[in-house]
Amino acid sequence: MSVSPGQPIVLVREVHKRFGDLDVVRDLSFEIAGGEVLGFLGPNGAGKTTMMRMILDIIRPDAGLIEVFGGTPGLAHQQRVGYLPEERGLYRDVSTLDTLAYFGALKGLSAAEARRRAVKLLTDVGLAEAMTKKASELSRGMHQKAQVVSTVLHEPDLLIIDEPFQGLDPVNAQLLREMVLGQRDRGAAVIMSTHDMNDAQTLCDRILLIDHGRRLLYGRVADVQRAFSSGAVEVEGDRLPTHVNGLRSVSDVVPADGVVRFLLREEAEAADLFRELAALDADVRRFQVATPTLNEIFIRAVAGDPRAELVG
Amino acid sequence: MSGSQARQARADRRRSFLRLAALVARRDYLRTVRRRGFIVGTAVLPLAIAGLLGLSVVFAPGFEEQAAAPPEMALVNESGLQLVIPAGYQVRQYEQAEAREQLRDGRLREYYIIPADYPSNRAVLRAVAASRGPGLEDVQRRSTQQQALAVVLRATLLERQEIPPDVATGLLEPFLIDDTTVDGEGAPAPSFNAGFMLPYAFTFLFVMSIFITSGYLLQSVTEEKENRVVEILLSSVPPLPLMTGKIVGLGAAGLTQVAIWVATALLALPLLGQRFPDLAAFEIRPLVIALAMVFFVLGYLTYGAIFAAIGALAPGAREAQQYSGFFGFFAVIPLIFAGVFLTDPASPIVVALAIIPLTAPAAMLQILALTFEPPWPLVVASLASLGVFAVLAAVAAARVFRATLLLYGARPSLRGVVGAITARG
Numbered sequence: 115m116s117v118s119p120g121q122p123i124v125l126v127r128e129v130h131k132r133f134g135d136l137d138v139v140r141d142l143s144f145e146i147a148g149g150e151v152l153g154f155l156g157p158n159g160a161g162k163t164t165m166m167r168m169i170l171d172i173i174r175p176d177a178g179l180i181e182v183f184g185g186t187p188g189l190a191h192q193q194r195v196g197y198l199p200e201e202r203g204l205y206r207d208v209s210t211l212d213t214l215a216y217f218g219a220l221k222g223l224s225a226a227e228a229r230r231r232a233v234k235l236l237t238d239v240g241l242a243e244a245m246t247k248k249a250s251e252l253s254r255g256m257h258q259k260a261q262v263v264s265t266v267l268h269e270p271d272l273l274i275i276d277e278p279f280q281g282l283d284p285v286n287a288q289l290l291r292e293m294v295l296g297q298r299d300r301g302a303a304v305i306m307s308t309h310d311m312n313d314a315q316t317l318c319d320r321i322l323l324i325d326h327g328r329r330l331l332y333g334r335v336a337d338v339q340r341a342f343s344s345g346a347v348e349v350e351g352d353r354l355p356t357h358v359n360g361l362r363s364v365s366d367v368v369p370a371d372g373v374v375r376f377l378l379r380e381e382a383e384a385a386d387l388f389r390e391l392a393a394l395d396a397d398v399r400r401f402q403v404a405t406p407t408l409n410e411i412f413i414r415a416v417a418g419d420p421r422a423e424l425v426g
Numbered sequence: 427m428s429g430s431q432a433r434q435a436r437a438d439r440r441r442s443f444l445r446l447a448a449l450v451a452r453r454d455y456l457r458t459v460r461r462r463g464f465i466v467g468t469a470v471l472p473l474a475i476a477g478l479l480g481l482s483v484v485f486a487p488g489f490e491e492q493a494a495a496p497p498e499m500a501l502v503n504e505s506g507l508q509l510v511i512p513a514g515y516q517v518r519q520y521e522q523a524e525a526r527e528q529l530r531d532g533r534l535r536e537y538y539i540i541p542a543d544y545p546s547n548r549a550v551l552r553a554v555a556a557s558r559g560p561g562l563e564d565v566q567r568r569s570t571q572q573q574a575l576a577v578v579l580r581a582t583l584l585e586r587q588e589i590p591p592d593v594a595t596g597l598l599e600p601f602l603i604d605d606t607t608v609d610g611e612g613a614p615a616p617s618f619n620a621g622f623m624l625p626y627a628f629t630f631l632f633v634m635s636i637f638i639t640s641g642y643l644l645q646s647v648t649e650e651k652e653n654r655v656v657e658i659l660l661s662s663v664p665p666l667p668l669m670t671g672k673i674v675g676l677g678a679a680g681l682t683q684v685a686i687w688v689a690t691a692l693l694a695l696p697l698l699g700q701r702f703p704d705l706a707a708f709e710i711r712p713l714v715i716a717l718a719m720v721f722f723v724l725g726y727l728t729y730g731a732i733f734a735a736i737g738a739l740a741p742g743a744r745e746a747q748q749y750s751g752f753f754g755f756f757a758v759i760p761l762i763f764a765g766v767f768l769t770d771p772a773s774p775i776v777v778a779l780a781i782i783p784l785t786a787p788a789a790m791l792q793i794l795a796l797t798f799e800p801p802w803p804l805v806v807a808s809l810a811s812l813g814v815f816a817v818l819a820a821v822a823a824a825r826v827f828r829a830t831l832l833l834y835g836a837r838p839s840l841r842g843v844v845g846a847i848t849a850r851g
Contacts, residue, residue: 208457
């Protein structure tokens with residue numbers, strides 16, 4: 115089944131999943147289109163892996179709708195999906211090449227084609243000499259690279275990767291980041307779970323922050339940052355105030371290294387501060403609305419910052 | 427979706443299901459038959475038969491003929507009667523002092539003393555070395571010697587009464603049995619040693635094979651779970667085709683093993699029959715083989731499904747072995763009641779064991795091995811019970827498989843397992 119242009123590859127509407135007495139996923143909705151990387155962010159136990167498994171039809175939701183390639187998840191689409199779980203593994207007593215060829219065959223490739231692609235990709239990631247080794251003989255990094263290769267071997271249209279760069283050295287992490295971006299550029303939709311906010315910021319087009327199974331933030335990275343950016347202004351200059359006295363728009367002032375960081379009150383705008391500084395005859399050389407990092411946004415959103423509702 | 431599209435989608439799903447199950451089956455089959463344990467296990471029967479043939483050649487004229495010959499017997503005759511020793515009986519007579527000395531030296535293991543007042547006093551004394559304990563071989567030896575002594579003394583008493591030798595022979599050995607078939611051809615006499623033991627050996631091998639094969643299934647599931655490969659597999663293969671592929675692939679490996687055993691037996695029986703006349707009477711009928719295969723397949727499906735579910739449920743390989751051992755006990759119950767199967771095949775115990783699904787495979791394999799004509803009503807009832815149970819077990823196992831396979835290191839609750847089995851879809 116193909117997807118019409120503009121139609122999301124994955125569509126999730128008000129999905130709910132309960133394990134025993136615990137609501138693991140609560141009324142979650144989101145979607146992702148081809149050529150896009152969606153970052154799944156959230157604390158441990160937030161429900162990210164459960165949501166991924168439901169998209170893969172490994173487990174089924176108690177309520178709500180999940181559509182993959184315009185149909186229900188399952189057998190019909192599994193050949194178009196690549197999955198790298200957080201709990202990774204290869205057959206310990208089988209050669210890496212044989213294992214990858216088997217995984218490729220399960221994804222619909224012929225045995226010869228799966229083997230040919232595995233040889234090429236393993237060589238590309240520097241595992242040419244390790245491909246005949248058993249998994250038990252590989253280092254952790256080699257193991258992980260082989261796993262990523264197995265995930266993209268069949269050139270999936272939907273790639274679901276759970277903590278893909280965890281435990282990798284910077285060189286290999288960069289190699290695999292490029293591999294993920296290559297899949298996106300090829301037109302695949304990528305859902306990536308990560309705790310690394312730098313990865314989320316640099317790789318993801320959109321993010322979905324989940325906490326206790328509920329959606330806290332959802333949107334384009336720039337939109338989310340914008341929503342949270344009104345909280346602080348960084349100013350460089352002379353005769354700048356170093357305390358809040360007389361500043362109605364500010365709740366806190368933090369001077370550091372020649373820069374003064376003004377935290378705005380909830381109802382205040384950056385322009386209000388600018389006017390107040392002008393009235394105080396401050397000599398302003400730089401006035402910049404501070405863009406919070408995703409890490410800061412993550413912490414604020416999980417702590418209950420009301421601005422999360424703007425992009426929730 | 428229109429009707430034709432829905433039909434097309436169903437056909438595609440069916441094709442995908444079969445393709446994936448076949449891929450899993452092929453891989454698990456090849457992986458299993460290349461295992462050292464499988465090759466050794468499969469070679470056990472052919473090697474045992476070859477060994478038996480080899481030994482029979484080395485120790486010609488054959489174990490059974492040697493075992494049938496009466497042992498040499500030491501005798502002290504104080505009765506004054508002239509003993510008559512029939513042909514073939516090895517009786518050596520001693521003086522009391524000489525026999526006692528040889529017993530003390532260990533040259534004799536025992537000797538018999540016929541008292542001076544025999545036959546008015548019929549108490550024959552048996553002198554043995556004091557230190558010897560009663561072993562099984564001693565019991566057999568004593569039994570054989572006493573039968574021989576009885577023949578010697580009867581022949582002596584008959585001669586004393588001046589009974590003609592031909593009459594005496596008729597009294598001592600009133601009949602000789604010749605076995606024959608309905609076609610009038612000669613047939614060797616069955617003996618407990620071979621005629622009964624061989625069917626049991628086959629039953630045992632079949633039951634063993636069910637468990638060895640189910641054990642491979644258990645191992646395969648727990649291994650994939652422990653290696654964390656299972657989640658990758660489940661993202662490519664839904665639980666039902668995955669479980670189906672495993673059961674079919676490993677079942678085929680088990681069938682390969684059994685087929686090799688049966689073929690070996692069919693080839694070796696004529697050869698063994700030449701060395702061991704008892705075995706020549708034993709034949710494996712095609713109908714019995716076919717039925718045995720059906721029970722093997724259904725038995726394996728039942729235990730395979732249960733073991734697959736156990737593999738999914740158990741937190742690790744050790745726990746999986748413990749749980750499977752509990753179910754394994756059911757399969758060997760019919761072997762514990764082997765005596766009842768031999769003496770009273772119509773007993774309620776036998777019938778019950780043949781109908782209870784978990785005991786049916788081993789029970790019916792024994793019944794088929796022991797009866798010339800299969801008891802059809804019991805065969806049909808057993809097949810129906812086992813077949814229905816196998817289907818239910820497979821469905822329940824697939825549900826447990828889906829619900830619990832990803833619980834790494836965690837033990838699911840009984841409520842959770844029951845919930846998974848009874849869940850819809």
